[in-house]
Amino acid sequence: MRHAKKRLIVASLLATSLVATMAGCASGGASGSDGKNGELTIWTHNGGNTEELAAVQAIVDGYNKSQSETTVKLQAFPQASYNDSVIAAAASGKLPCIVDIDGPNVPNWAWAKYLTPLDLSVDLDENLPSTLGIWNGETYSVGYYDVALAMFARKSVLAEHGIRVATIDEPWTQEEFGDALKALKADGTWKNPLDIGTGDVGEWYPYAYSPLLQSFGGDLINRDDFQSADGVLNGPEALEWAEWMQSLATEGYIATKSGADSALDFQNNVTAIQYGGSWAAANNAAALGDDLAVMPSVDLGEGTKIGGGSWQWGVTTGCANPEAAMDYLSYSLSPENIAAVAVATATIPATDAAAALVPGFEEGGNLAIFREFSANSAVLRPETPAYPFIATEFTKATQxxxxxxxxxxxxxxAVAAIDANIKSNGGYTQK
Amino acid sequence: MAISNVAIAEVAPASAPHVVLGRKTAKKKRVIGVGGWILRIGLTVLFLFPILFMFVSSLKPDQQIFGDLSSIAAFLPIGNISMDNYAAVFDRVPAARFLVNSIGISAITVAAGILVNSLAAFALSRMRVRGKTIILTLIIATLIVPFETLALPLVWWVNQLPSFELTEFGFMFTKGWIDTYQVQIIPFVANAFSIYLFHQYFESIPKELDEAARMDGAGWFRIYRQVVMPLSGPAIATVAILTFLPAWNSYLWPLMVVQTEELRPVMVGVQYFFQLNVSWGEVMAYSTLITLPVVALFIAFQRSFVNSIASSGVKG
Incomplete structure (x- = not known):
């Protein structure tokens, strides 16, 4: 009798687990209930970024006032952990209607069916190409801004060592750059005259160092079909890049692990040249004033290249009211809104119309140089769902x-690992 | 008197080397004493300097923090000193809310953890349970599974659990614990290490006390409540600290299951400062603020904590 009772309890527990499991499977994926009852939620990576968050909140408030059918609510997460939060929410079917996404992750999230193609009432042809997330011929995301890479130095230091200030029309060549580093190293003031941010091992490595690889003529993957990295990431051009990167360390021009904050080290004259993002420009200018030289990246043979693609907005597949989500996004893309965000974040406005409204980015403005960098030299990180894996492998290899x-x-x-990953995921073709 | 002189004389030769030995030992003890103090001071400095650096840096602007890094000035409150970073912390992060959340989550996890784990340990230590050695072994075996491997399946499971919420129509049953306080507490109440620690401590309490209590008519729960637990102060203090620390430091789990800012704990707040341009002074100010409760708790329970470690042989 006691045994029968025990068996009954065990069987009941198993049955309950099974039902729960099946129920869970049924409600899996990225589906959610956001968008019902006239409410719509937006997730952003701007937790703690008070300026950008305030600018986006102002857009949300403006939209809520402009109509009465939908109330939009903004939910902010800290950037460093944002992707983990989204992936966990997708696993439990709790994604909101609108998410923001780092540009290179768009194909992966589209492939995983977190995102649905955009259907907006605004014309996106005016946008900088690097502010659009396109995969399989569909646009899945759109951003208000882009960022750019640049070289920062003190004009006085360059002049003292007979080094010219590089320009967009005439960037430093590999040889010139080598001579400049040699002269600065010989001075003895700086242990490592150049800081390329080797201590920042996140997305910085592919964002900042793959353009250098591309300037040598290599790439992260063969972009004809995105099925293999063989020949582009391990070909002669890539080898040349790798040997050059290694020589920067062996010659003592860079630290194998730079300080925690490259911009602050540059401002404190711990380093002479900083290879950094446009987001450091404002603080560098505040610290150095007119002595600051903002220059394009080095031309290593195939022209100057910089990374393209920053944070963008997309609509999730599980959104219960995608029309309202698209309507909000369309509203948010007005030149005035884009300009407000660009002002708050000191980033490059996505459209010409918005750039005209942002002090410094108007034609001839002191920040227009970054928009030129972005328009002329930006190379998008490979638009493939394999990108997160490629980025990890590239980071490990570069280190x-x-x-x-x-x-x-x-x-x-690195090539073997990337090719194996693509193969094991069926080529990352549409599920 | 004479006898005693003789006695002294007889004793003297024998005791002479003793006296010499005693001096050597005393000298050796002094040397060890001085060396011990130097070692202790060295260790104190070693452990204190990161905390000192954190506090001192919290009073400086970012550029000065990095400018001072290569000198002893990094540990001294000199230069451009102010409380600006502390004021800025509250502008960037709802720090007070996060602190209140963490204090509540940690306190409930600790209280419930002490109750649940001590009851489990009591049953395994005192009651006649068939196969209790195997049960205890299985419980301890769960310690080798890292939480990171369980995290994602656990997210899925807690999302299947029934819940209820107060709406304008009254209490409504809903599905899923995601984005709640309970999801940050309940999965961490039962803890294998705490059960083990209580079990080991209960084993050191004489079982005769139970028998005496049973003779007086006490049941198991009364023995637990009035005999065993009052004698387990050090174990309770240790479990309190060892439960509090991971609850307070919890980062990965709330990141995955909490979406509303108002429900987040303090550790998630640290990430708010790591923007493209990091505000290092604010990071240090926030870190100082969230370290204070941990230090206060340790000071409050220090004696019991050390006692428990010494008596259970556990090097937590």
């Missing part, structure tokens, strides 16, 4: 190379 690993072996290993 190994900087720390003395054999360049060819390291690149071959």
């Amino acid at each position: 190994d190379i900087i720390n003395g690993g054999d360049p060819q072996d390291t690149l071959d290993a």
Whole structure:
């Protein structure tokens, strides 16, 4: 009798688990209930970024006042953990209607069916190409701004060492850059004259160092079909890049692990040249004033290249009211709104119309140089769902190379891992 | 008197080397004493300097923090000192709300953890349970599974659990614990290490006390409540600290299951400062603020904590 009772309890527990499991499977994926009852939620990565958050909140408030059918609510998460929060929410079917996404992740999220193609009432042809998230011929996301890479130096230091200030029309060549670093190193003032941010191992590595690879003629993956990195990430051009990166460390021009904050080290004259993002420009200018030189990246053979694609907005597949979500996004893309965000974030406005409204970005303005960098030199990170994996492998390989690993072996290993990942995911073709 | 002189004389030769030995020992003890103090001071400095650096940096602007890094000035409150970073912390992060959330979550997790885990340990230590060694082994075995491997399946599970919420129509049953306080507390109440620690401590309490209590007519719960638990102060203090620390430091889990800002704990707040341009002074000010409760708790329970570690042989 006691045994029968026990069996009954065990069977009941198993049955309950099974039902729960099946119920869970049924409600899996990225589906959610946001958008029902006239309410719509937006997730943003701006937790703690008070200026950008306030600018986006102002857009939301403006939209809520402009109509009475939908109330939009903004939910902010800290940037460093934002992607983890989105992935966990997608796993539990709790995604909101609108999310913001780092540009290079768009194809992966579209492939995973977190995002639905945009159907907006505004013309996106005016946008900088790097502010659109396109995959499989569909536009899944749109951003208010982009950022750019640049070289920062003190004009006085360059003049003292006979180094010219590089310009967009005449960037430094590889040889010129090498001579400049040699002269600065010989001065003895700086242990490592150049700071390329080797201590920042997140998305910075692919964002900042793959353009250098592309300037040599290599790439992260063969962009014809996005099925293999063989020949582009381990070909002769990539090898040249790897050996050059390694030489920067072995010559003592860069630290294998830079300080926690490259901009502050540059401002404190710990380094002479900073290879950094446009977001550092305002603080560098405040610290150095007119002595600050903002220059394009080096031309390593195939022209100057910089990374493209910053944070953008997309609508989720599970949104119960996608029309309202599209309507909000269309409203938010007015030149005035884009300009307000660009002012708050000191970033490059996505459209010409918005740029005209942002002090410094108007034609001839002191910040217009970044918009030119972005328009002329930006290379999008590969638009493939494999990108997060490629980025991780590229980061590991670059770290190994900087720390003395054999360049060819390291690149071959990265290619093998990337190709295997693409193959094991069926080529990342549409599910 | 004479006898005593003889006695002294007889004793003297024998005791002479003793005296010499005693001096050597005393000298050796002094040397060890001085060395011990130097070691202790060295260790204190070693452990204190990061905290000192954190506090001192919280009073400086970012550029000065990095400018002072290569000198002893990094540990001294000199230069451009102010409380600006502390004021800025409250502008950037709802720090007070996060602190209140963490204090509540940690306090409830600790209180419930002490109750649940001590009851489990009491049953395994005192009651006649068939296969209790195997049960205890299985409980301890769960310690080798890192939380990170369980996190995502656990997210899925808590999202299936029934819940209820107060709406304009009264209490409504809903599905899922995501984005609630209870999801930050209940999965962490039962803890294998705490059960083990209580179990080991209960084993050191004489079972005769239970028998005496049973003779007086006490039941199991009364023995637990009035005999065993009052004698387990050090174990309770240790479990309190060892439960409090991970609850207070919880980061990955709330990141995954909490979406509303008002429900977030303090550790998630740290990430608010890591923007493209990091505000290092504010990071240090916020870190100082969230370290204070932990230090206060440790000071309050220090004696019991050390006692428990010494008596249970557990090096938490």
